[in-house]
Amino acid sequence: xxxxxxxxxxxxxxxxxxxxxxxxxxxxxxxxxxxxxxxxxxxxxxxxxxxxxxxxxxxxxxxxxxxxxxxxxxxxxxxxxxxxxxxxxxxxxxxxxxxxxxxxxxxxxxxxxxxxxxxxxxxxxxxxxxxxxxxxxxxxxxxxxxxxxxxxxxxxxxxxxxxxxxxxxxxxxxxxxxxxxxxxxxxxxxxxxxxxxxxxxxxxxxxxxxxxxxxxxxxxxxxxxxxxxxxxxxxxxxxxxxxxxxxxxxxxxxxxxxxxxxxxxxxxxxxxxxxxxxxxxxxxxxxxxxxxxxxxxxxxxxxxxxxxxxxxxxxxxxxxxxxxxxxxx
Amino acid sequence: xxxxxxxxxxxxxxxxxxxxxxxxxxxxxxxxxxxxxxxxxxxxxxxxxxxxxxxxxxxxxxxxxxxxxxxxxxxxxxxxxxxxxxxxxxxxxxxxxxxxxxxxxxxxxxxxxxxxxxxxxxxxxxxxxxxxxxxxxxxxxxxxxxxxxxxxxxxxxxxxxxxxxxxxxxxxxxxxxxxxxxxxxxxxxxxxxxxxxxxxxxx
Numbered sequence: 001x002x003x004x005x006x007x008x009x010x011x012x013x014x015x016x017x018x019x020x021x022x023x024x025x026x027x028x029x030x031x032x033x034x035x036x037x038x039x040x041x042x043x044x045x046x047x048x049x050x051x052x053x054x055x056x057x058x059x060x061x062x063x064x065x066x067x068x069x070x071x072x073x074x075x076x077x078x079x080x081x082x083x084x085x086x087x088x089x090x091x092x093x094x095x096x097x098x099x100x101x102x103x104x105x106x107x108x109x110x111x112x113x114x115x116x117x118x119x120x121x122x123x124x125x126x127x128x129x130x131x132x133x134x135x136x137x138x139x140x141x142x143x144x145x146x147x148x149x150x151x152x153x154x155x156x157x158x159x160x161x162x163x164x165x166x167x168x169x170x171x172x173x174x175x176x177x178x179x180x181x182x183x184x185x186x187x188x189x190x191x192x193x194x195x196x197x198x199x200x201x202x203x204x205x206x207x208x209x210x211x212x213x214x215x216x217x218x219x220x221x222x223x224x225x226x227x228x229x230x231x232x233x234x235x236x237x238x239x240x241x242x243x244x245x246x247x248x249x250x251x252x253x254x255x256x257x258x259x260x261x262x263x264x265x266x267x268x269x270x271x272x273x274x275x276x277x278x279x280x281x282x283x284x285x286x287x288x289x290x291x292x293x294x295x296x297x298x299x300x301x302x303x304x305x306x307x308x309x310x311x312x313x314x315x316x317x318x319x320x321x322x323x324x325x326x327x328x329x
Numbered sequence: 330x331x332x333x334x335x336x337x338x339x340x341x342x343x344x345x346x347x348x349x350x351x352x353x354x355x356x357x358x359x360x361x362x363x364x365x366x367x368x369x370x371x372x373x374x375x376x377x378x379x380x381x382x383x384x385x386x387x388x389x390x391x392x393x394x395x396x397x398x399x400x401x402x403x404x405x406x407x408x409x410x411x412x413x414x415x416x417x418x419x420x421x422x423x424x425x426x427x428x429x430x431x432x433x434x435x436x437x438x439x440x441x442x443x444x445x446x447x448x449x450x451x452x453x454x455x456x457x458x459x460x461x462x463x464x465x466x467x468x469x470x471x472x473x474x475x476x477x478x479x480x481x482x483x484x485x486x487x488x489x490x491x492x493x494x495x496x497x498x499x500x501x502x503x504x505x506x507x508x509x510x511x512x513x514x515x516x517x518x519x520x521x522x523x524x525x526x527x528x529x530x531x532x
Contacts, residue, residue, distance in 0.1 A: 003425055004468040005454060005467050011437075014444060018448045029459055033467070
């Protein structure tokens with residue numbers, strides 16, 4: 001079979017069978033051969049039950065598009081400026097049974113190539129979830145263009161993670177003002193004390209490190225279930241106020257898990273100026289954290305909400321910072 | 330067509346596009362879901378016409394079916410590396426035209442195992458290749474080809490719809506015929522009862 005193979009003379013079912021045995025890399029490459037082939041692939045993948053992936057867009061030194069399939073298999077396409085890496089493909093298995101198949105594509109213009117790739121991938125595949133990981137100080141001059149591009153490709157994203165060390169209030173704000181995040185947000189990015197957080201209330205989970213800009217009012221308006229806050233400016237008195245509001249069902253109704261820094265470990269008495277019960281550390285308890293998950297707890301300090309829900313508080317150290325952990329069950 | 334006690338000994342006559350006929354065992358033919366749906370229950374008088382495909386193609390397809398009669402039940406596509414020597418020889422000795430004809434026939438006859446192996450073989454041609462390399466391996470479809478393909482598929486869909494409608498009509502007629510004696514019985518009983526009631530009330 002040395003002559004070019006007339007793939008598209010085959011019956012549709014056979015073409016679909018061929019596509020279904022191909023990896024995402026091959027499907028993407030095949031879709032680039034002609035617009036008509038792209039159309040056929042699109043029709044198949046968008047109606048197929050087996051074509052469901054999660055999409056991860058990672059804006060890093062080597063911008064990446066990652067398709068996460070079933071059984072923790074990741075197909076990653078990395079755009080590189082290193083010509084020697086072009087076409088390089090590495091497969092590796094990591095912790096927790098995660099498998100990564102990575103392919104490098106060389107380009108002189110990383111962002112434009114990444115955008116083209118994202119466009120193709122979004123056009124042909126059907127995605128369950130879309131996740132963005134944004135290293136905000138890697139391409140500072142293109143940040144707004146990247147946000148505009150993501151906005152043009154998808155109406156909302158499920159989760160977003162910001163990373164960066166330089167103060168980039170304007171770009172983060174621009175992102176949060178333009179792209180709707182529906183579930184989770186993680187911000188490991190340095191922001192000024194005056195940063196204004198536009199969308200916070202509706203998120204289900206949120207991790208802020210550092211949260212130097214977070215106000216107490218913003219904090220008590222959080223409606224989600226998981227909250228992780230490091231470097232907040234809250235005083236022990238404010239933490240006490242928060243716990244009292246929670247006990248009286250006036251805030252954080254859906255909260256299941258909280259981590260928050262304690263700025264003054266000497267004033268725990270101020271935080272616990274409320275009714276509580278110290279639990280014997282030798283007693284093991286099992287708490288239900290979600291529909292099917294349970295957690296084993298030992299000791300801690302119990303506080304009760306007026307509807308009978310219990311919050312168990314523990315303390316931990318992270319470096320020289322004390323943390324308050326609260327599990328609700 | 331004969332019908333001896335052992336089903337594997339049943340031989341069916343197949344007619345190709347050239348009008349030639351040849352024998353295929355029942356066991357081999359039953360790997361075709363199309364055959365199962367069309368002829369298995371109602372039987373066929375004379376040769377079964379698969380006249381869209383030539384004799385060589387059909388023989389090749391049924392050669393595969395005869396060979397895989399004794400294999401375990403099909404459980405999804407096998408990796409090409411797991412194919413037996415016989416399977417590899419079977420595929421290697423075909424030229425491109427024959428290979429395409431076999432896929433088409435296998436697709437029509439709905440022989441899952443053969444179709445899936447053929448498709449895996451095509452996917453293998455494209456595996457690990459970039460766009461430029463793929464362009465060299467496959468012939469890109471022209472607009473006319475795609476249009477023609479679409480038309481053929483529309484025609485096929487329309488034909489299938491017609492067949493389904495006819496089948497539904499036939500089924501309806503059969504139902505009516507079967508129901509008639511019961512209805513007549515009910516009507517007769519009703520008439521008798523009415524007569525009896527009338528005679529009783531007259532008394």
